[in-house]
Structures are given as structure tokens and as C-alpha cells.
Amino acid sequence: MKEYLGMTLNEFIIRRQSDFKYATGELSRLLSHIGVAAKIVNREVNKAGLVDILGDYGTVNTQGEAQQKLDVYADAQFMQALRASGEVCGIASEEEDNIVTWDNVLSKDGKYIVCIDPLDGSSNIDVNVSIGTIFSIYRRISERGHKAEEKDFLQEGIKQVAGGYVIYGSSTMMVYTTGRGVNGFTLDPSIGEFCLSHPDIRTPESGTLYSVNEGYYKRFDQGIKDYIKYAQEIDKQTNRPYKARYIGSLVADFHRNLLKGGIYIYPRTESAPEGKLRLLYEANPLAFIVEQAGGMAVNGGDRILDLKPNDLHQRTPLIIGSTNMVNKVVEFLENE
Ligand code: AHG
Ligand code: MN
Ligand code: MN
16 A cells, blocks of 8 residues: 555545455545545635634524534535536435435436535634544445435445545545545645545554543443543553543544544433434444444444434444444443
8 A cells, every 4th residue: 555655536546446346436436526525625614714704604404503604615515516426316414404316317327325524523613623524425225217215324334335534634634445444645735636645544452542522521421431530540551541632523533543542432411312423424434434444433332333323313422443442431331
């Protein structure tokens, strides 16, 4: 993989297609289109303070959360790019109540569906903190030639053909997997291309970072409280106390922990028994990536990728990251 370093995203996608024959031309084109939409959103994110794109849009999305202008913009950009790609017959987005389908021949013949969180970490937009986009791609199960159906979107995460995210940070990166390892591409603004910078990402088995919103500590299950106390104990052998790191943008927290080794926890609470994060377009794609990088993702008792969704906007508790750390949380939950 090292020999591919610096290669553009498009070259890489084509090269891998012929190397491994696992990706069809359609999936390659779709991934390229996502890369283009990401560049457009990146352009807007970068000038966010300069133009009238910050702040509330004045509407709420299907989860009852205030939509930010950039949320709406990013949603529109990805919708447009995916529709134009012709490979996609439908989209489920955090910002849309229902699935979005189109009535033209090309779209109806599309082989794939996409689940997307167009802008993740929206509360951080106005304060210049890293935000992201998360996406997940499935092969449709309904018949080609017709509009996509809801059942196309309610597939277990294990059926994903690709999962990825874009992080708009100190640099902009796209990280994705098609089930053969994880690769990261950094946007080189001087040529406007994503270039392979992080080939074959592996996450450490054990890490020293833990990420959880401890403000909600009192609402957590005993097992999570016990793990947090465990993380804070002093023990040389296991490098504890672990370092607390919580940005409040899932993509950014996940990306850091993926590279450095760590655990991200958004648990269930009494008032939110399903947690906050969404299964289809937050937990599943990141779970696919973390597993491909050698890590783990569970909801407490079960593997995230095995969960059968029954709602587009279904929430799930999420415990994701380095294998030994995730297993430790599970152990505490079992013993609570
Ligand atoms: P989104 O901006 O797409 O609604 O996602 C926000 C999510 C996630 O990015 C982040 O990790 C989490 O909300 C933070 O929630 P808390 O403020 O409750 O910690
Ligand atoms: Mn999100
Ligand atoms: Mn979002």
C-alpha cells in the first residue's frame, strides 16, 4: 500500500478496482462523487466566518434539533452530487424526514443507496472547531428500475459495501473502507485533490484516550460510571490514568482515537435509553471503519454491525474504539 502514497483518490479508487476486483465501476464512480461533494462543502466550511452561512437556519430537523445553515447547505450539496452520480437510487439523510428518491430512469436504475450525516458536529460550526460528514453505502435489495424502498435502508451494518467520513479539520481528510482495510486521503488545497496520506490505517489494540461527555455522568449506567473511574485510576502497567478528550464532534473524536488509540463512549441514559447517536449514518459507518482497522464497536451488549434497524433515524448507544478498551467497558457493564 505504501507504493500508493500521494496517489489521488480517483487514481487510487481505479487502481484498487483493478487490483482486487471487489469494487464495480459504479461504486468507484459513487465514491468519486462523494469526494467532489466533500470538496464543495469544504470550500464553504473554510469561508464560514466570511459569508452569511453561520448560525441557525430557523428550522428543526426530524430529530427536533435546530438546523444550522451549513447543515442545510451540506445536505443539499451531497443530495445533488449523489443524484447526479446516477449510481444512487435513494438517500437517507439526518436532515430529511423520509428517504429521498427520484423519478428519473437513471436514478431508478441506480444500484446503491446512501445513508448520510451531511454535517456532523453542527454545534461546533460557529466556533471554528472540526466538523465532518459521515456516509454509508449499501447495495439495494429492491428491484432495479424502480424507486428505492425503505427496506433498502434498513439493512444490518454488516451489509455495507462502503463506509466513510470526511473531517474538515486543520486539514481536510476523507477516510473510507470498502471492506479491505481503511485508507485516509488528505485534501491538498493547492491542487484541489484528495491524496493518499494514511494508507492501511490500523488502530492500536489499547489506547490511552477516553472520550465521553462526563457532564452527563450522573445519568450513566453503573457499568459506564465504573469504567470512567477505572480510566482515572493510576496504574503504570496500563498507562492509566487515561487522557480525557472530548470535542463534541463525533467524527473528530473518532478520527483522533482511530489514529492514536482510544475509546469513544456515547452511552444510553435513563432519559435517553437509546443514547443520542444515529445507527444508520453515524454508528454503522464508523463501526465498519473501526472493525476494518482492527478495533471494535458495540451498543453495550451487541455488535453494532449486527443490529437490524427498524427506523431510518434510529438511535443507538455507541462504544467504539480500541479492542481492549471496548472489551473492558463491556466487562464493566456485565458486572454492574
Ligand atoms: P450532529 O451535529 O450531526 O447532530 O451530531 C452531533 C453529535 C456528535 O457529533 C457528537 O459527538 C455528539 O452529538 C455530542 O453530543 P453531546 O453534546 O450530547 O455530548
Ligand atoms: Mn452527527
Ligand atoms: Mn449532522
